[in-house]
Amino acid sequence: MSNDISNYNNWLDAWNDFYEKEKELVELDPNAALVSSVDAESNPNARVILIKDVSNNGFVFYTNYQSQKGKELFHNNKGHLTWYSRAQKVSIRVQGEVQKIDDSISDNYFASRDRSAQISASISKQSETVESREVLDAEFKKFANENEGKVIKRPQNWGGIIIIPRRVEIWSSQLDYKTRLHDRIVFTLSNDQWTKSRLYP
Template sequence: MTKDISNCKSWLEAWNIYYEPEKEMEPEDPNAICVSSVDESGMPNGRFVLLKEVTEIGFLFYTNLDSQKGLELFTNKKGALTWWSRKQGKSVRVQGEVEQVSDIIADQYWKSRSVDAQVSASISRQSQPLASREQMEQEWDDFKKSYEGKDIPRPANWTGIYIKPLKIEFWQHHGEYTTRLHDRIVFSKKWR
């Protein structure tokens, strides 16, 4: 039985009602979200990332600030994200302001990551073309060896980004999926 979110006092309460059951229903990456940004010519751009935390501040994911998304999101400090649950027939979309997490929070999360993930983030020149896959794999091996028995420091350009909701829409299919009938409930802040 789906819980009604129309009486929720906050978007976070509604988000938790949507997201919590997904963790059991979808064991593989229930937290995949599409993050959208806009490039300098106004062209929209989207890609998947993994959501790491949702609090009253907003939706947090980690990435490389020099990546295309990093550059685009911080150019106008606005971003959007979309999440979908096939199993529940639900979707959430968010438009909001972009903010970087503090170094303390980024460091804490960095330490919780596997060594292999730390190596990949450290050698990554995300969104830049590579000379060859072999070269990248060699760099990966060399870097890992050079840090054997030592802590790998978090690269300064690898950190967390919040999308802080200004408008958030909760979508839920209604009745038979094939009818395409659905409910949409919007929480919004005045920002214009």
């Protein structure tokens, strides 16, 4: 694909191209992205997550469903994801509906994780106040000791969330950064049809 992002006919091809390249260019967390949500009073929030799967269905990441993001994303079932590649001068913005993914997929992913990450997910009341680092470490140790030699099952409040895109924007300054005449191509879903348009930078 040339640098002209308007040649893409769908957002998934664009994502696949840029993400494959990003993995070659960036050693640490090429899959890091911001997920945004709003709380019940419409206050915005955003935090970094790691994208674990992308398909035609959408963008999947894993988290604690009882965390602040979990509560906020599911209070209106809407979410937003922003991925940025400094190396490629590209950003991808995804707006859509959120859903929990199938338990069986979350189970498989949880089982593939490092045991220490499984323990952390099991003890973490993500986004709640914890008294100190010592308390956290003690809870980790206690859980590890109590479950030594046992398979750690996925906690019910931990699993995958998919953002199902309704609008995906690709921004690129690959052609000419100096003029700020950047390219913005947006794919929008309406009546089950994706349309593509170009936006002013």
